[in-house]
Amino acid sequence: MTVERGSPAFRIAVHGAMILLSLLAIFPLWWMIATSLRPEGEVFSTALFPASPTLENYRAALEALPMPRILWNTFAMAALTAAAQAASGLLAAYALVFWRFRGARTAQVLIALSWLVPFQVVMIPNYVLATRLGMLDSLAGLVIPNAAAAFAVLLMINALRSFPKEIVEAARMDGAGSLRILVEVIVPNLRAPLASLGVLAFISAWNEYFWPLLLIRRMEASVVQIGLQFFMTQEGNDWGPLMAAATMASLPILALYLVLHRQVIDSFMRSGIR
Amino acid sequence: MTEAAIPAARRSVVRLPLLGVKLSEPWLYLAPALLIVVVWTWAPLVGAFGLSFQQWNMLPHSEPRWVGLDNYANLVTLPDMGRAVSNTLLYILGLFPLSVIAPLAIAILTQDLSGPLRNLYRTLVFLPMIVAPIVAAVLWRWLLNEDHGLVNAGLSALGFARIGFLSDPDVALWTLVWITGWKLIGFSTLLLSAANAAIPASYIEAARMDGASRWRIVRDIRLPLLSPTILLLSMMTVLFGAQWSFVYINALTGGGPLRSTTNVFFLMWEYGFKTMSAGWSAAAGVLTFVVFGLAALGCLRLMRKYAVHDS
Numbered sequence: 001m002t003v004e005r006g007s008p009a010f011r012i013a014v015h016g017a018m019i020l021l022s023l024l025a026i027f028p029l030w031w032m033i034a035t036s037l038r039p040e041g042e043v044f045s046t047a048l049f050p051a052s053p054t055l056e057n058y059r060a061a062l063e064a065l066p067m068p069r070i071l072w073n074t075f076a077m078a079a080l081t082a083a084a085q086a087a088s089g090l091l092a093a094y095a096l097v098f099w100r101f102r103g104a105r106t107a108q109v110l111i112a113l114s115w116l117v118p119f120q121v122v123m124i125p126n127y128v129l130a131t132r133l134g135m136l137d138s139l140a141g142l143v144i145p146n147a148a149a150a151f152a153v154l155l156m157i158n159a160l161r162s163f164p165k166e167i168v169e170a171a172r173m174d175g176a177g178s179l180r181i182l183v184e185v186i187v188p189n190l191r192a193p194l195a196s197l198g199v200l201a202f203i204s205a206w207n208e209y210f211w212p213l214l215l216i217r218r219m220e221a222s223v224v225q226i227g228l229q230f231f232m233t234q235e236g237n238d239w240g241p242l243m244a245a246a247t248m249a250s251l252p253i254l255a256l257y258l259v260l261h262r263q264v265i266d267s268f269m270r271s272g273i274r
Numbered sequence: 275m276t277e278a279a280i281p282a283a284r285r286s287v288v289r290l291p292l293l294g295v296k297l298s299e300p301w302l303y304l305a306p307a308l309l310i311v312v313v314w315t316w317a318p319l320v321g322a323f324g325l326s327f328q329q330w331n332m333l334p335h336s337e338p339r340w341v342g343l344d345n346y347a348n349l350v351t352l353p354d355m356g357r358a359v360s361n362t363l364l365y366i367l368g369l370f371p372l373s374v375i376a377p378l379a380i381a382i383l384t385q386d387l388s389g390p391l392r393n394l395y396r397t398l399v400f401l402p403m404i405v406a407p408i409v410a411a412v413l414w415r416w417l418l419n420e421d422h423g424l425v426n427a428g429l430s431a432l433g434f435a436r437i438g439f440l441s442d443p444d445v446a447l448w449t450l451v452w453i454t455g456w457k458l459i460g461f462s463t464l465l466l467s468a469a470n471a472a473i474p475a476s477y478i479e480a481a482r483m484d485g486a487s488r489w490r491i492v493r494d495i496r497l498p499l500l501s502p503t504i505l506l507l508s509m510m511t512v513l514f515g516a517q518w519s520f521v522y523i524n525a526l527t528g529g530g531p532l533r534s535t536t537n538v539f540f541l542m543w544e545y546g547f548k549t550m551s552a553g554w555s556a557a558a559g560v561l562t563f564v565v566f567g568l569a570a571l572g573c574l575r576l577m578r579k580y581a582v583h584d585s
Binding site (some may be wrong): 013014015017018019021022024025026028029031032035043044046087088089091092094095096098099101103104107110111114116117118119120121122123124125126128129144145147148150152153178203206207209210213214224225228229232236239242243246249250253257261262264265268269 | 298299300301302303304305306307308309310311312313314315316317318319321322325332380383384386387391393394395396397398399400401402403404405406407408409410411412413414415416417419422424427456459460461463464465468513517520521524525539542543546547552555556559560562563566567570
């Protein structure tokens, strides 16, 4: 017995699979938000919607964690990291695509393969170096080691390879220097890949866990992932406030996704997994 | 490979007025990215290699002491290490059904899906990928809580025994694998769907005209043409699966219960920052890097072979 493609039974199976997968993806998030809105006596309820929603848990979470400060730290860290990765990636790709020079191949391999070195392998020397440079608990310490990323350079190399060479050639004929060509000719035509790289790098940096875990000691300097981990260790079974804190930690990214979901999906798909 | 598009700029040289140093232009553009990866990835890798032959408790006033191959000799005989290595393999193998096999099945099943719902599915299914790992840890810890979690409430309502998802040594590792996979399954599905949609309809049509069964079309046409994407996802799973699980181990189980959820990446972290034996951590790191580096080279070679096959 075979089910014909296009038959009603087949279409139900197809939609059924996708609906199941969608529910699997969003239900845990919905449960987080629903729990965060339940009053204390209702936390263990299994009702899909909170019967009498309250913001009480948010108040409790805000009292326990300096949330505005932490969210600001995280935003600054993620925005600076994304900008730095886009800039260093663009510059490196410019050199590798438009010049032929001795050592180019070595440089490209050093950058590309850096993505193979697990962070746990280099964490001790990195921690020692960051300590010597006085980078503990600092924004600079969070951003600088991540100011360049292999995937950013590779994405920009791909973008520049397909860039029309005639335009660059024409600008050069007009006597423009290489920096002027980059700023005035290439960058304005590279807005889409730069934006997609920026979004990708921002989300990755926002969700970064390991390096801040090593670097951050004080709550005032903390980022949201570490704040959440701290809160979970301290008040692990205060489910209402914990879910409120987790919701606040996710809201900026979820809001970004709500607006830019198509671009976000495309840029993740284009760069593979980060 | 790369064509020199600006031949005249090839030998151009920039003088840095303050330093009096001459630098050729491409190196100047390359400098920021190269400097960062050398200072924060390659130099530390060399540093870790050196540290793996020393004993050091990481205290500022203590000096590292040279111990030769002792760290390696100790590691190989420690039961901790054996457990961590076998668990690392379990993490990777356990992730395959979620990161490759189920997505492949769903992508092939849903290939003709179109219309407005398709975009809605895409948007929803992808969502876990952008959720922060620690948020994923927190919300699954709640859903799977032994006493009050929704999953156990459902199990006991159906008459089953409650499961200690994070406290039962036989289950905890698979719970962490599930959380790791939950973030990936939708993304992998979208990636495979995109590759599947790129297969020319004429190939399928021609095979159907020849009377090929649906299964034969999948086996002889779709799977070979999807193999580069399947390989990419498999490579990611092998190389990074155990690393992705680190957050959940550290946040949810601390390697327990009874060391059932530890893996090599968590072991390095414990040696380094819990028991302060930097040398052991570095030695474990060097061994891990060598093994995964060889795996990566193998994977890249395989991918190159199949990339040719694709065109």
